[in-house]
Amino acid sequence: MKTANQKFQTVMEKNTFYFSNPIFEQNYEGYLTSIKETLLVIKNTVENEGLKKEIFEDLLLEKEYGLRALLALTGLSNETLKRLITISRIVDDPELDKLILKSAWHEKDNTKNLKEWSDSKISSMILTNTSFRKGIVNIFFEGSSIPFLARTIPLFELKKLSISKLRFELGEMIDTLIRYKEKGSYSATGENNPETLIANILETLCVPFQKGELGELVENAPDNKRTMDFIIPNKESPLVIIESSFLVTTSSGQGDKSKTEISINSLLKEHYPRAQFIGFVDGIGWYVRPGDLQRMVNAYEDVFTFHEEELMRFEQLINSIFNGQPQC
Incomplete structure (x- = not known):
């Protein structure tokens, strides 16, 4: 039986500091590279053809990581998008309903037993329902202009729904980096x-x-x-x-x-x-x-x-x- 000091020394002397699974790391790098290359293609398309909603609709439809790429571009988290979809299902706001084309994809939910959609459900809806896909893109293009969302979503998150981010403007890319970096501090701030x-x-x-x-x-x-x-x-x-x-x-x-x-x-x-x-x-x-x-x-x-x-x-x-x- 080792003494307490021997066990302490084992951890101190044989510490690996950071765990790294090489196979996982390589696979994940492939995933990140795919998102990066997808965004570079979209950037080039926007620069050549101008900013069009159809570019991002095709991104969601045709690219495996299209939604992830759009979230990375704007800095909006997957969890926040899920909350936005849930809120859109719950509320009856004419301007928001029109923006997301709600009548074309939404069935009235039982609010007493409401369940949030899973990632797979959202992905399926994006692929199979044109109106839902267009509605998601509309949120990124025009969501910040909807009074209900402006009142409901914290300004820190609302700023991520900026059309300038979709143009790959340098200032907006820097803004996305800052918001990524400061998200933890923002959430932990007592005043908030x-x-x-x-x-x-x-x-x-x-x-x-x-x-x-x-x-x-x-x-x-x-x-x-x-x-x-x-x-x-x-x-x-x-x-x-x-x-x-x-x-x-x-x-x-x-x-x-x-x-x-x-x-x-x-x-x-x-x-x-x-x-x-x-x-x-x-x-x-x-x-x-x-x-x-x-x-x-x-x-x-x-x-x-x-x-x-x-x-x-x-x-x-x-x-x-x-x-x-x-x-x-």
């Missing part, structure tokens, strides 16, 4: 967290709040304790406890999260019977997982979204709890 809206309301109402673990749960249910997003007015005598979950993407963990919230609700009722446990649950990620959403909302006494009307309703709730009297 919807929870700041909750904090702003509480600060405006002069209602104090804390974040962190609740003492009774730490002592009596250490395995189930967790960091609470908002504890109003304080950890010692909470009147409102808030958990926030805004999801743009979907994951299998959503089911586990809903189960966790239900167990937390039971513990709070036992140890903090005076406190209301409410949730902010929002985002397309929850919309397309109705089963998990149903379980999630059952964990809370009330649920809010970040819609303007819901934020006003939340403000009214806090005012009613404190009788409209500032607490700080």
